[in-house]
Amino acid sequence: MDKLHLSGLTQTELADFVKNSGEPTFRAKQIFKGLHERRLRSFDEMTDLPKAFREKLNQTATASTLKVESRYISTDGTRRFLMKTRDNLPVETVYIPTENRDTICFSSQSGCPLKCDFCLTAKLGLLRNLTAGEIVEQIIIVLNDVYGVGAETPHGTNLVGMGAGEPFLNYENLIKALEIMSAEDGLFIVPNRVTISTAGIVPKIYEFAKLENRPHLAISLSAPDDELRDKLMPINRRWNIEELFAAAKEFQKSLRRGERFTFEYVLLGGVNDSDEQARKLANLLNRYNLEKVKINLIPHNSAEPLEYHPPGAKQVERFKEILESKGVFAYVRRPRGRDIYAACGQLAAKDAPNLVQLTSEKVKKDKSEKVGTE
Ligand code: SF4
Numbered sequence: 001m002d003k004l005h006l007s008g009l010t011q012t013e014l015a016d017f018v019k020n021s022g023e024p025t026f027r028a029k030q031i032f033k034g035l036h037e038r039r040l041r042s043f044d045e046m047t048d049l050p051k052a053f054r055e056k057l058n059q060t061a062t063a064s065t066l067k068v069e070s071r072y073i074s075t076d077g078t079r080r081f082l083m084k085t086r087d088n089l090p091v092e093t094v095y096i097p098t099e100n101r102d103t104i105c106f107s108s109q110s111g112c113p114l115k116c117d118f119c120l121t122a123k124l125g126l127l128r129n130l131t132a133g134e135i136v137e138q139i140i141i142v143l144n145d146v147y148g149v150g151a152e153t154p155h156g157t158n159l160v161g162m163g164a165g166e167p168f169l170n171y172e173n174l175i176k177a178l179e180i181m182s183a184e185d186g187l188f189i190v191p192n193r194v195t196i197s198t199a200g201i202v203p204k205i206y207e208f209a210k211l212e213n214r215p216h217l218a219i220s221l222s223a224p225d226d227e228l229r230d231k232l233m234p235i236n237r238r239w240n241i242e243e244l245f246a247a248a249k250e251f252q253k254s255l256r257r258g259e260r261f262t263f264e265y266v267l268l269g270g271v272n273d274s275d276e277q278a279r280k281l282a283n284l285l286n287r288y289n290l291e292k293v294k295i296n297l298i299p300h301n302s303a304e305p306l307e308y309h310p311p312g313a314k315q316v317e318r319f320k321e322i323l324e325s326k327g328v329f330a331y332v333r334r335p336r337g338r339d340i341y342a343a344c345g346q347l348a349a350k351d352a353p354n355l356v357q358l359t360s361e362k363v364k365k366d367k368s369e370k371v372g373t374e
Contacts, residue, residue, distance in 0.1 A: 002086065003062040007035050007140070008133020010180055017061075023053060029185065035063055036186025038150040039140045066091060066137045071145070078337030081142060085110065085134060089127045092164050093138040095146055096336050101155045102146070106138045108174055109165025114199050115234045118222070118266055120303045121164045129170040135177035139187060157189055161196040162218075168196075168204035178215065191215045197264060202239040205247040209254040216260040218296065219248060223272055224280035232272070245288045252292050264296045267319065269311040278319045282326035295323055295330040 009017060011032055018028040027049065034046040041064040043049065043057045066083040073079050079095040089110040096103045111124035139159065147153055159181075161167040167174050178194060181187045194215035198204065208214060221244075223229035229236040236244075248263075255261055265281070267273045285293060297320060299310050311319075316332055323330040 003060060005065050005131065005133035006031060006057075006061050006063060007065075007136050008131050008176070008180070010176065011183060011185075021053075021056065027053065031057075032183070033185050036136070036140070036180070036183065037188075039144050039187075040149065041140070041144075064137060066134060066141060068141060068145075072337075074337040076336055079142070079145070080337060081138075081145070083138065083141065085130075087128075090124075090164075091130065091134065091138060092121075093142055094163065094337060095142045097146075101158050102153060103158045103160055104139055104142050105160045105163050106135060107163035107165050108135060108161055108167040108170045112165045113169065114166050116199060116220075116222075117232050117234075118268055118300060118306060118308050120306060124164075126165075129173060130165070132173045132176040132180060135173065136180050136187070139181065139189070143187075157187075157193065159189055159194040159215075161194070161215075166199055166201060168198045168201035168208075171204055171207070175211075182213070192258065195260070195262075199233055199235045200239055200244045201235070202243050202247045205244075205251055209247075209251045216262075217251060218262045218264050219244070220264045220266070221281075222264070222266045222268075224277050224284055228272060232268075241284070245284070245290070248290060248293065249288055252290060255292055260294070261292055262294045262296045263290075264298055266298045266300050267311040267316060268300045268308045269315075271308065273311040273315050273319055275318060275322055278322035279326070282323050282328045285328050286326065291327075293328075295328055297330055297332045299332070299335060301335050 004017070006014065006017070011028065014032055015025055015028040018025060018031070030048055031046065034040045034043075034048075038046075040046055043054045043061075043063055046054065049057075065086045068081055069084050070082045071079060077097045081093045081095070083091040083093065085091060091107050091110055093107060094105040096105065107130065109129050110127035112119075112121045113126035115122050139157070143153060143157065144150075161174065174196070178191060181189045182191060191213050192215075195218055196208075196215050197218040197220055199220045205217070205219070208217060220233070221229070223232050223236075226236060226240050229241060239247075248261075252261060263285075265272075281295070285295075297316060299316055300308050302309055320330045320332060
């Protein structure tokens with residue numbers, strides 16, 4: 001049987017675990033700090049715990065489950081990590097440094113059940129949901145790699161849930177991971193420093209709107225009408241633009257001061273980047289009075305074997321100008337880590353043959369567990 005992964009327990013759950021082990025409750029605090037504040041990856045390094053307890057812990061529990069298989073460093077400082085779970089499934093995480101802050105883009109699922117046509121991860125299908133512990137551990141591994149075990153991060157860390165997978169199809173584990181990561185005695189990454197991106201799981205947007213302590217929300221749109229969105233993001237056949245925008249409107253009502261709400265629009269050269277499509281997009285937002293939404297334009301990054309190609313730089317600017325001329329605020333996301341296949345839509349680009357092979361076997365087995373739009 002798999003050992004219990006303690007990095008995926010909340011402080012309350014850890015206190016129960018320690019109590020059931022017959023140890024004094026303050027040991028729970030020591031372990032939580034060891035795992036999340038000191039970012040230790042084994043109980044043996046927690047020398048403030050008695051040796052006998054560490055040995056006991058090693059028999060039933062574990063401090064780490066993910067293994068880094070490969071790591072690529074881009075000329076722009078971006079780092080891409082290919083990790084494997086205990087059951088040998090791929091997890092990808094990207095570290096993106098900027099002048100004022102660091103951002104870590106984490107995965108919520110291994111593979112993804114949605115079939116966005118412009119995304120390489122989609123080719124893997126869903127392997128499985130990641131546990132809360134596996135989500136948290138990605139951040140711990142990256143911070144240790146960049147700064148050293150337990151060292152403070154100079155600018156603080158922002159997180160984006162935009163790696164592999166659809167976060168809202170792994171909602172409970174995601175919310176639990178966010179709670180663990182926000183603890184002051186631990187990583188102390190509060191929801192205000194986190195952005196979660198969904199492809200449009202409408203019921204979860206309504207649920208998210210009711211959350212007290214929540215991260216910022218981004219919705220991936222990428223088309224101004226149902227016909228094109230059905231093709232680019234088949235989730236649209238389950239919840240179309242009208243349903244998605246009704247949920248977005250409801251979410252807008254729940255926005256509090258300082259919260260960000262964005263629509264992401266992946267610009268695909270010659271597919272969704274025309275002047276007319278820009279006007280259509282602006283009209284759509286205006287029709288639903290989504291005046292608090294900002295558009296994040298993401299020029300597509302080539303990722304073979306996908307046939308899409310990036311839009312021309314001039315057209316990106318034009319698209320942005322048209323939106324702004326109609327009162328819609330837009331900004332362009334600069335691609336990072338292209339040379340190491342770490343940019344949006346490129347995850348799983350390298351080592352893809354292995355992963356795809358692994359997927360087809362695993363998917364057959366897990367067919368009954370599949371969630372999504374197929
Ligand atoms: S873009 Fe996101 S939601 Fe769509 S297939 Fe890729 S990982 Fe899944």
